[in-house]
Amino acid sequence: MTKGEETRQFIIEKAAPIFNIKGIAATSMSDIMEATRLSKGSMYVHFENKDVLACAAVDHNIKVLGDKLLSKLSKCKTAKEELFTYIDFFSNAVHPPLTGGCPLLNFGTEADDTNPIVKEKVNKGINFNQQLLEKSITKGINNGEFKPNWNAADFATVVFAMMEGGHLISRMSSNNDKMQIITKTLKNIIEENSL
Amino acid sequence: MTKGEETRQFIIEKAAPIFNIKGIAATSMSDIMEATRLSKGSMYVHFENKDVLACAAVDHNIKVLGDKLLSKLSKCKTAKEELFTYIDFFSNAVHPPLTGGCPLLNFGTEADDTNPIVKEKVNKGINFNQQLLEKSITKGINNGEFKPNWNAADFATVVFAMMEGGHLISRMSSNNDKMQIITKTLKNIIEENSL
DNA sequence: CTTTAAAATGACCGAACGGTCATATAATGC
DNA sequence: GCATTATATGACCGTTCGGTCATTTTAAAG
Numbered sequence: 001m002t003k004g005e006e007t008r009q010f011i012i013e014k015a016a017p018i019f020n021i022k023g024i025a026a027t028s029m030s031d032i033m034e035a036t037r038l039s040k041g042s043m044y045v046h047f048e049n050k051d052v053l054a055c056a057a058v059d060h061n062i063k064v065l066g067d068k069l070l071s072k073l074s075k076c077k078t079a080k081e082e083l084f085t086y087i088d089f090f091s092n093a094v095h096p097p098l099t100g101g102c103p104l105l106n107f108g109t110e111a112d113d114t115n116p117i118v119k120e121k122v123n124k125g126i127n128f129n130q131q132l133l134e135k136s137i138t139k140g141i142n143n144g145e146f147k148p149n150w151n152a153a154d155f156a157t158v159v160f161a162m163m164e165g166g167h168l169i170s171r172m173s174s175n176n177d178k179m180q181i182i183t184k185t186l187k188n189i190i191e192e193n194s195l
Numbered sequence: 196m197t198k199g200e201e202t203r204q205f206i207i208e209k210a211a212p213i214f215n216i217k218g219i220a221a222t223s224m225s226d227i228m229e230a231t232r233l234s235k236g237s238m239y240v241h242f243e244n245k246d247v248l249a250c251a252a253v254d255h256n257i258k259v260l261g262d263k264l265l266s267k268l269s270k271c272k273t274a275k276e277e278l279f280t281y282i283d284f285f286s287n288a289v290h291p292p293l294t295g296g297c298p299l300l301n302f303g304t305e306a307d308d309t310n311p312i313v314k315e316k317v318n319k320g321i322n323f324n325q326q327l328l329e330k331s332i333t334k335g336i337n338n339g340e341f342k343p344n345w346n347a348a349d350f351a352t353v354v355f356a357m358m359e360g361g362h363l364i365s366r367m368s369s370n371n372d373k374m375q376i377i378t379k380t381l382k383n384i385i386e387e388n389s390l
Numbered sequence: 391c392t393t394t395a396a397a398a399t400g401a402c403c404g405a406a407c408g409g410t411c412a413t414a415t416a417a418t419g420c
Numbered sequence: 421g422c423a424t425t426a427t428a429t430g431a432c433c434g435t436t437c438g439g440t441c442a443t444t445t446t447a448a449a450g
Binding site: 197198199202233234235236237240241 | 398400
């Protein structure tokens with residue numbers, strides 16, 4: 001990795017949590033300068049403008065979160081274990097895997113009506129999550145862990161939606177109680193569909 | 196209502212959808228000037244600064260949405276009707292009741308780590324929704340519509356979380372299919388708990 | 391109608407914004 | 421070690437930001 005690539009990566013890593021916490025619009029290039037201790041000119045050597053940097057930061061946040069999740073999932077043996085691991089991974093909304101909370105929720109709501117590029121990145125991230133869940137369920141059905149008539153795609157959507165909704169509720173109240181109701185409910189449904 | 200109060204209200208009504216669509220940070224006073232066709236000085240007669248106007252716009256968005264919902268709910272006879280009406284009211288995320296989507300989601304994620312006042316407004320809005328749902332369920336249990344062992348508070352949380360999560364998914368994909376899975380699932384659970 | 395207070399105006403302010411560029415420095419290939 | 425290219429710097433630019441204020445216009449009260 002050349003010096004330039006190293007610096008570019010360094011900027012992204014410093015910028016990513018700031019964008020996730022403050023949002024794209026509310027984050028200034030000065031914020032990134034302060035965090036990286038780099039000059040303004042240097043930032044523009046590696047990113048042609050703020051939008052490009054913001055996009056790179058969005059990508060990085062989503063990727064880091066996905067990698068952490070995949071790392072946990074790779075240690076699972078059964079499909080049920082995978083689903084429980086997924087739920088547990090996101091179960092603490094007050095102290096979530098990424099500072100600032102879920103980037104799909106944060107960037108998604110901000111980009112919604114204003115930034116189609118970021119919106120599409122978030123959409124892909126959501127689909128990735130749902131497909132992960134669906135694969136685990138299908139795997140569990142195929143190997144006899146789960147009831148064969150369970151609708152994998154539908155439950156994948158339900159899990160993702162409930163976790164994101166619970167995330168919102170618990171972050172707004174700075175209290176994880178409601179998120180625990182969500183995780184408990186989801187785990188009960190999984191148990192009901194286990195053989 | 197005096198002229199001043201009228202103008203203040205007029206500004207709020209014009210500003211509210213802009214804040215809901217663009218977010219607080221990305222909305223400028225110039226945006227509001229353009230929408231209201233009022234001078235900058237006039238804005239500051241009625242609002243001491245942008246934060247105060249933004250708070251008023253957040254309040255207004257949440258109130259308008261709540262009023263629309265309560266209006267629909269007031270026409271319901273049974274508890275089950277109330278729950279179905281709640282779900283149907285939010286069932287179209289691509290063309291939601293408020294332009295820009297759910298203000299609790301929009302302002303909540305933006306305010307999360309940066310604006311404790313707005314965050315608390317959103318928190319109150321979430322609690323209001325959950326309590327509405329819980330009351331309907333409790334009412335249905337008490338009048339024999341629903342199974343007596345149904346956990347009203349828990350299901351209220353589940354409904355709200357799933358609707359918000361479904362809202363996010365469907366808005367990011369600009370497609371309501373996933374939201375329909377959510378509503379179908381919720382209605383099924385309600386039917387299962389009906390007597 | 392007159393008086394007085396409230397509301398509306400737009401020029402103006404300093405600060406912060408995103409972005410540029412000549413210059414200086416450091417890394418890289420020969 | 422030298423030449424060349426890539427990277428880093430910070431002063432600088434035009435624009436927009438949130439916000440102020442003297443002045444004018446309008447509404448409200450007597």
